[in-house]
Amino acid sequence: MAQAIELFERAVIAAEKLANEVARLRVDVIKLHGRIQPFDGEPRRPYPDDVRRPKTLTELVAAIDASRRHIEAMELDVGRIRGVMDGINSDAISREEMKPFLRNQ
Numbered sequence: 492m493a494q495a496i497e498l499f500e501r502a503v504i505a506a507e508k509l510a511n512e513v514a515r516l517r518v519d520v521i522k523l524h525g526r527i528q529p530f531d532g533e534p535r536r537p538y539p540d541d542v543r544r545p546k547t548l549t550e551l552v553a554a555i556d557a558s559r560r561h562i563e564a565m566e567l568d569v570g571r572i573r574g575v576m577d578g579i580n581s582d583a584i585s586r587e588e589m590k591p592f593l594r595n596q
Contacts, residue, residue, distance in 0.1 A: 503545055506545060520572075
């Protein structure tokens with residue numbers, strides 16, 4: 492029993508570290524996405540709510556799942572940002588055409 496409790500506590504600590512890393516990554520993606528103006532009708536996928544310290548095995552699994560959903564949402568955002576940046580880089584979209592969509596920094 493003591494070994495199961497210790498294993499659960501280690502899993503909780505690992506889940507908390509994962510949630511913290513995901514939160515830091517989310518801030519970076521939001522900053523990057525914030526440099527591009529959204530276009531009309533752009534689908535927005537909100538990030539899931541923040542994860543709280545799990546107290547049960549069910550909550551632990553839910554916390555890990557929430558971190559996975561955060562990562563999936565960020566992958567979509569990064570993919571959209573990459574597409575715009577690739578278009579600019581390959582000159583498929585001229586810099587002049589992009590100016591209305593880029594926020595002044």
